[in-house]
Each structure stands twice: as structure tokens, then as C-alpha cells.
Amino acid sequence: MSEHKISRRGVLKAGAATGMALSTPLIFTSQAHAFRNDPGDAKSVKFGFNVPQTGPYSEEGADELRAYKLAVKHINGEGDGGLLNTMKPLSLKGNGVLGKKVEYVTGDTQTKSDAARASAKRMIEKDGVLMVTGGSSSGVAVAVQSLCQEMGTIFMAGLTHSNDTTGKDKRRYGFRHFFNAYMSGAALGPVLEKEYGKDRRAYHLTADYNWGWTQEESIKNTTEGLGWETVNTVRTPLTAVDFSQYITPVLNSGADVLILNHYGKNMINSLTQAVQFGLRDKQVNGKNFEIVVPLFSRLMAQGAGKNIQGILGTTNWNWSLQDAGSQAFVKSFGAEYGFPPSQAAHTCYVQALLYANACEMAGTFNPVNVIKALEGFKFDGMGNGPTEYRAADHQCFKDVLVVRGNENPSSQFDLLKVVQEVPRSQVEYDPAIFGGELGPYEV
Amino acid sequence: MDALVLQILNGLDKGGAYALIALGLTLAFGTLGIVNFAHGALFMLGAFCAVSLQRILTISQKVRDESITFFEAYKEVPYLELWLGDTGTKIIEWSVPLSILMAIPIMVLIGIAMERGLIRFFYKRTHAEQILVTFGLAIVLQEIVKSLFGANPIPQSAPEIVSGSANVGAFLGLSDTLVYPYWRLIYFTFAVAVIGGVFAFLQYTTYGMVVRAGMADRDTVGLLGINIQRRFTIVFALAAVVAGLAGVMYTPVVPPDYHMGMDFLVLSFVVVVVGGMGSLPGAVAAGFLLGILESFSSMNEIKQIFPGIDQIIIYLIAVVVILVRPRGLMGRKGVMES
Numbered sequence: 001m002s003e004h005k006i007s008r009r010g011v012l013k014a015g016a017a018t019g020m021a022l023s024t025p026l027i028f029t030s031q032a033h034a035f036r037n038d039p040g041d042a043k044s045v046k047f048g049f050n051v052p053q054t055g056p057y058s059e060e061g062a063d064e065l066r067a068y069k070l071a072v073k074h075i076n077g078e079g080d081g082g083l084l085n086t087m088k089p090l091s092l093k094g095n096g097v098l099g100k101k102v103e104y105v106t107g108d109t110q111t112k113s114d115a116a117r118a119s120a121k122r123m124i125e126k127d128g129v130l131m132v133t134g135g136s137s138s139g140v141a142v143a144v145q146s147l148c149q150e151m152g153t154i155f156m157a158g159l160t161h162s163n164d165t166t167g168k169d170k171r172r173y174g175f176r177h178f179f180n181a182y183m184s185g186a187a188l189g190p191v192l193e194k195e196y197g198k199d200r201r202a203y204h205l206t207a208d209y210n211w212g213w214t215q216e217e218s219i220k221n222t223t224e225g226l227g228w229e230t231v232n233t234v235r236t237p238l239t240a241v242d243f244s245q246y247i248t249p250v251l252n253s254g255a256d257v258l259i260l261n262h263y264g265k266n267m268i269n270s271l272t273q274a275v276q277f278g279l280r281d282k283q284v285n286g287k288n289f290e291i292v293v294p295l296f297s298r299l300m301a302q303g304a305g306k307n308i309q310g311i312l313g314t315t316n317w318n319w320s321l322q323d324a325g326s327q328a329f330v331k332s333f334g335a336e337y338g339f340p341p342s343q344a345a346h347t348c349y350v351q352a353l354l355y356a357n358a359c360e361m362a363g364t365f366n367p368v369n370v371i372k373a374l375e376g377f378k379f380d381g382m383g384n385g386p387t388e389y390r391a392a393d394h395q396c397f398k399d400v401l402v403v404r405g406n407e408n409p410s411s412q413f414d415l416l417k418v419v420q421e422v423p424r425s426q427v428e429y430d431p432a433i434f435g436g437e438l439g440p441y442e443v
Numbered sequence: 444m445d446a447l448v449l450q451i452l453n454g455l456d457k458g459g460a461y462a463l464i465a466l467g468l469t470l471a472f473g474t475l476g477i478v479n480f481a482h483g484a485l486f487m488l489g490a491f492c493a494v495s496l497q498r499i500l501t502i503s504q505k506v507r508d509e510s511i512t513f514f515e516a517y518k519e520v521p522y523l524e525l526w527l528g529d530t531g532t533k534i535i536e537w538s539v540p541l542s543i544l545m546a547i548p549i550m551v552l553i554g555i556a557m558e559r560g561l562i563r564f565f566y567k568r569t570h571a572e573q574i575l576v577t578f579g580l581a582i583v584l585q586e587i588v589k590s591l592f593g594a595n596p597i598p599q600s601a602p603e604i605v606s607g608s609a610n611v612g613a614f615l616g617l618s619d620t621l622v623y624p625y626w627r628l629i630y631f632t633f634a635v636a637v638i639g640g641v642f643a644f645l646q647y648t649t650y651g652m653v654v655r656a657g658m659a660d661r662d663t664v665g666l667l668g669i670n671i672q673r674r675f676t677i678v679f680a681l682a683a684v685v686a687g688l689a690g691v692m693y694t695p696v697v698p699p700d701y702h703m704g705m706d707f708l709v710l711s712f713v714v715v716v717v718g719g720m721g722s723l724p725g726a727v728a729a730g731f732l733l734g735i736l737e738s739f740s741s742m743n744e745i746k747q748i749f750p751g752i753d754q755i756i757i758y759l760i761a762v763v764v765i766l767v768r769p770r771g772l773m774g775r776k777g778v779m780e781s
Binding site for chain 1: 508741742
């Protein structure tokens with residue numbers, strides 16, 4: 001056994017040496033690895049496009065990917081420049097971002113939260129992406145957004161319409177350009193009252209996940225505010241393809257309006273089957289039976305064919321808009337792919353540009369500075385009129401379109417007719433109503 | 444009353460699909476003793492016969508869409524329409540019923556190839572090994588279809604004349620507002636006709652009599668000098684045709700995708716177990732019974748008492764039947780009991 005003598009001087013020396021040893025690496029690493037996937041002197045940076053390539057929202061996913069590829073072209077100064085010609089204020093110079101060429105990797109969310117998170121994690125950890133973007137489901141958006149917050153990587157949400165994304169599940173590193181269910185309800189309410197009156201009985205079929213729940217809640221609040229009675233709210237599995245067992249009870253429920261809180265292929269199947277069951281030819285309570293699809297897109301209208309004609313809903317954007325931004329985007333996208341873009345393509349293209357522009361504004365890829373550049377950013381010329389990324393919840397505020405399935409289309413793509421452009425002031429709300437916390441800048 | 448009739452009709456058309464698939468499964472099991480997990484894939488392959496015929500009939504020429512002026516847009520016009528006009532349009536519209544003619548020989552060939560090429564090597568293996576190999580085969584088949592047709596569902600339409608709803612209420616002397624889609628009624632009728640045809644074949648033909656004898660006592664029939672194996676191969680092909688036709692006719696109800704076979708497979712095995720392993724009438728009865736129960740469990744009145752019951756009813760019934768009657772509703776003694 002040896003005897004150890006511990007002196008005061010020895011302890012001080014050892015402590016000082018340990019402190020030096022521990023702090024030395026931090027002096028270097030705090031500069032060299034200030035944020036995850038810092039590109040340093042590299043000539044290029046990578047974006048991660050995480051979209052549903054399979055599953056019920058794969059049509060939207062395919063269009064999102066087309067839009068991202070086009071956005072990368074335009075950011076790198078190729079093609080006709082698209083919305084870089086109309087966006088104001090614009091910091092991008094058409095030479096990539098901060099002089100670095102933009103490259104990308106893609107992933108398949110499969111419209112499943114766990115698959116989407118795994119794909120985003122791979123992109124961040126293995127591919128070294130600076131930003132993750134995409135998705136066509138709010139379940140996926142909330143899951144990926146939360147992962148991105150943990151990993152300190154910015155997430156620019158694609159098509160996500162649930163109030164939760166920028167409500168109770170909002171995150172500092174997540175941003176949404178797309179509108180939400182609350183805004184759909186606020187925009188649609190007055191039109192429903194004008195078209196169908198105040199005395200109606202509504203039956204909801206709702207996709208059973210967080211987007212469906214919040215849309216059902218928002219539309220229910222709106223219609224009950226008009227004086228409508230809610231007969232029933234029925235949840236349907238996201239994976240359902242045959243909705244007949246859910247539609248047959250509607251026939252004898254006494255309802256005179258069916259509200260389909262479905263999106264993508266869910267909506268195409270449920271609407272098609274509702275029409276097959278004769279709902280649109282039915283008279284109930286002395287009124288024509290009506291179907292409402294609160295959120296729909298041209299891709300869905302294409303899938304549903306003539307069944308969509310005359311049906312009211314809302315959309316974030318439509319290719320038929322006549323403003324300079326919308327026309328520039330439709331022209332670029334149409335020239336590239338031979339058909340006009342969907343609303344999913346539009347929101348994803350805009351998100352990619354907004355992120356790239358914010359990096360230019362911040363003069364760095366450091367996400368903390370990029371987040372600060374995006375928060376409260378006001379812009380125009382992107383197809384929705386004057387828009388603001390509200391700092392309090394990272395939700396974009398802009399005009400909302402109420403549309404109707406076109407009964408007299410002038411072309412194969414002219415499937416939605418804009419009934420009303422509802423001004424931003426009518427769909428704005430207090431960010432506190434949905435709760436949630438953005439969380440810290442530094443993670 | 445209207446609500447009850449609607450749920451019964453809904454259960455019958457769902458049950459029609461379950462019964463057709465379960466019938467094929469039971470035929471394969473009863474004759475060859477094989478637990479065929481690739482049977483759902485046969486249903487899927489049948490559906491893709493309809494998709495393939497539609498693809499062939501709609502091979503198109505790209506024509507400039509003059510209504511779009513600010514970029515070059517093209518629409519696709521099928522050659523059949525260019526050459527035959529309205530007749531071409533009608534042929535395309537009737538592609539699903541026409542697919543039946545194409546599906547029968549294709550499914551016979553697939554059935555024979557499957558049985559001769561793979562399954563016969565596993566007759567004397569354990570059921571666990573049969574399940575593994577046929578499940579693997581199902582995965583291979585669905586991945587082939589996925590690579591050829593993509594992962595997304597491909598909508599198929601019923602002919603225009605039967606795409607609306609029939610006034611069932613007026614026909615049954617009930618409310619005038621009671622309607623039901625024509626195609627779903629056709630599907631149910633088709634299922635009953637096919638099931639009736641298979642039973643008639645087994646019951647009233649000499650060939651069928653020998654097959655039934657073989658199912659009851661394979662060794663004795665073999666000792667009589669009859670090549671029972673060859674007949675069982677034909678029966679396997681027949682099972683493939685039944686599954687394939689069920690798939691073809693189901694395409695206007697739900698757009699087919701590569702995974703649809705797996706979606707139905709588990710349900711169909713539950714149907715077979717509830718009906719009784721090896722019992723053809725049991726499989727058919729259980730198919731319709733479970734279809735109707737699934738439909739009734741979706742009624743709001745039921746769901747208010749038992750929330751979510753529509754998602755689990757089939758499995759719940761299976762548990763109850765197995766507990767009360769371990770051989771299933773019409774199971775035969777000795778089958779799967781060794």
C-alpha cells in the first residue's frame with residue numbers, strides 16, 4: 001500500500017491543468033463547429049428534400065420534388081429565374097447561396113412519422129444537409145420539426161395544414177408558408193353561409209391524425225358559429241381505401257351536408273364513393289345534399305374527375321392566379337414539366353427560396369442568424385400577395401383562396417375556379433389561442 | 444330499415460371479396476395441403492391484369508393542348524380513339540369487364556407455374572416452412588409489380604352505364620331514397636356466380652368428384668390409378684383464377700396498388716380459420732358473415748357503445764369462434780390437428 005500525500009498547492013496545480021486541458025478544445029471547436037453541418041470553405045451546400053414518394057400523399061410528393069429541383073436551378077442561376085424575377089425584397093444573386101452552389105438529397109417520408117424522421121436524420125447526419133424541407137402530412141411535419149429542433153437544423157415545412165404545426169407543436173427551427181385549418185374555416189365560413197344558409201346539418205368524415213382533428217375542430221367551430229348543427233363526426237383510418245362502410249351511415253343520418261376532412265387519395269376515394277352512393281343527387285330536409293371539402297388542390301380535383309365539380313373548399317394557391325409572381329412560377333414550371341404546378345409545388349418552391357434568401361440576408365448559414373432573418377420577414381411577389389412570416393409562431397400570413405370545382409373547365413388543368421380571395425385580415429388570429437412554445441435559438 | 448338494408452348490402456359486397464379469396468385459399472389447402480401466403484398476391488396480380496389491359500388500350504399519341512398558351516402543354520389521346528372514334532372510347536371504357544377474358548388464361552398460367560415451379564417442392568415440409576416460402580414469394584411478386592407499375596394506386600373506372608347508383612329501395616318496396624352503387628351490386632352478383640360455378644364444378648362433374656375424393660383420402664384415390672397430383676395442380680390453377688377474377692372486378696371499387704394483396708391476405712386467413720380449415724362452404728359463409736359484421740360495426744349506433752369496434756370486429760369474432768369452436772364454423776375433424 002502506498003501512501004498519498006495531498007498538498008494544497010498540488011490540488012491547485014492539478015485543478016489549473018485540468019481546467020486548461022478541458023477548455024482548450026472548446027476554444028477551437030466553438031469556432032470550427034459553431035453549428036451543425038457548417039459548410040466552411042466548401043464550394044457547395046446541400047438541402048434535404050424529404051417528400052412522400054409512396055403512400056396516400058405521393059402525388060403531392062412527386063410535385064413537391066419537381067418544384068424543389070426547379071428552385072435549386074433558379075437559386076443556382078440556371079433556367080429563367082422563376083420567382084427570383086418577382087420576389088421583393090430579394091437578396092439572392094442567382095449564384096447559389098452566399099456564393100456556394102446548392103445541391104440536394106432526397107428522402108421518402110412514406111407519409112409516416114417514423115419513416116420521415118429516420119429519413120431526415122439520415123440527411124442531417126450522413127448527407128450533411130443544412131436545411132430539411134418537404135412533406136405532405138401534418139403528422140410528418142410535427143415529427144420532423146421536433147427532430148430538427150433537437151438537431152439544430154432548420155425545417156421549412158411543405159404541405160401541412162394542421163393548426164398544431166405552428167400552434168401547440170411549433171418550434172423555433174420550424175417554419176410554415178402554407179395556410180392552416182383555422183384560416184380555412186375563417187375563409188370558408190362566410191361563403192358557406194351565403195351559398196347554403198344558416199340552417200344546415202353537417203356530418204364530418206375525418207382522417208384520423210392530427211391534421212384531420214384540427215381541421216374538423218376548426219370547420220366545426222366555424223359552421224356551428226353560423227348556426228349549423230353537427231350531426232356526427234366520424235374518424236377514418238389514414239390507410240382506408242374503401243370508405244363505403246363510413247358513407248352508408250351518412251345516408252340515413254338526417255345530415256344535409258357531408259364535410260370531408262380528407263386529403264390526397266383519401267379524399268379522392270371518399271368523394272368518389274360518396275358520389276357513387278348518390279349523395280349529390282339526394283334531397284334531405286327539403287334541401288339539396290351538399291359535400292364540402294375544406295382543403296383541396298388541383299391534383300385532387302384531377303384524381304376525383306367530374307365528382308369535384310361544384311364542390312366548395314379552400315386552397316393555399318392556384319395556378320390560375322393572375323399576379324406576376326404566380327404567372328412567372330407557372331411559366332417556369334410549365335416549361336420544365338409540361339403542366340402547371342400544384343399548391344404543394346408552389347409552397348415548397350417558395351420555402352426553398354425563402355430559406356436561401358434568408359441565408360443571404362443573414363450573411364451566414366448559421367441557423368440562429370437565419371431564423372432571426374426569417375422571423376417577421378415581409379415579402380411580396382411570390383404569388384399570394386403581401387406576406388409576413390409572423391415571428392411569434394413562424395406562420396405565414398397572406399390571402400386565402402376559396403375555390404369551387406370548375407363546372408365548365410376551359411382546359412384539362414382548369415379544374416378549380418376561384419370564388420373569393422379572402423384578405424389576410426379576415427383569417428388572422430392571436431398566436432396565443434393554440435398555445436405552444438417556440439423554444440430556444442441555441443440548441 | 445333503410446340503414447339496415449344498406450349495411451347488409453355493404454357487408455355483402457365486402458364479404459364477396461373475402462369469400463372469393465378465402466375460397467381459393469381453402470381449395471389450395473384442401474387439395475395440396477399447402478398454406479399459401481402468396482394467395483393475396485394472386486388477387487393483386489388479377490387486379491393488375493385490369494391495369495395492364497387499360498394501359499395497352501390507352502397507348503396514346505401526345506397532342507398539343509391549344510387551350511394552354513403560356514407554356515407548351517400536351518394532352519394524351521389514345522390511338523384507339525384516334526382510329527376508331529367513339530367505338531375506341533367505348534372499348535377503353537369497358538376495359539375492366541374485358542380484362543376478365545385476359546385474366547383467366549394469365550392466372551391459369553401463373554397458378555400452374557407457381558405450383559410446379561415452387562410450391563410442389565414444399566408439400567412434405569412443415570406448415571411453418573410453407574408459410575415462409577410462400578410469404579417470400581408474395582413479397583417478390585409485389586416488388587416486381589411495384590417496379591413495373593410504381594407504388595401509387597392506379598384508378599380504374601367501371602363502364603359509364605354502371606357507374607351510378609341503383610334505386611334499390613324502389614326495387615325492394617322500401618324508401619325511394621335507398622340507393623346503392625351499381626358496380627358494388629355487380630361485384631356481389633359476380634362473386635356469387637363464381638362461387639356457384641366452383642361448387643357446381645366440384646359437385647356435378649366427374650373431375651370435381653375425383654378432386655373431392657382426393658381431398659377426403661388422397662392415398663386411396665392414388666391406389667385406384669388416378670393421377671391425383673395432376674388434378675390438384677389444375678385445382679391450384681382454378682384457385683388462382685378465382686383470386687385473379689376477384690382482383691379484376693375489385694379495381695373500380697378501390698384503385699389497385701402493389702400492396703393490396705397483403706391488405707386482404709390477413710383478413711382472408713381469418714375468414715378461413717373462422718369458416719373452418721379445409722371447408723369450402725365454411726370459407727364462403729364466413730366471408731359473407733364477417734363482411735356483414737364489419738359493415739354493421741361501422742354504424743354510429745354501434746360505435747357509440749363500442750368506440751373503434753369497426754377496426755377490430757373481425758379479429759374479435761375470430762377469437763370468439765376459436766374459443767367456442769376450435770375447428771371453426773364448419774371445420775372438419777382432423778384437418779390441421781395433427
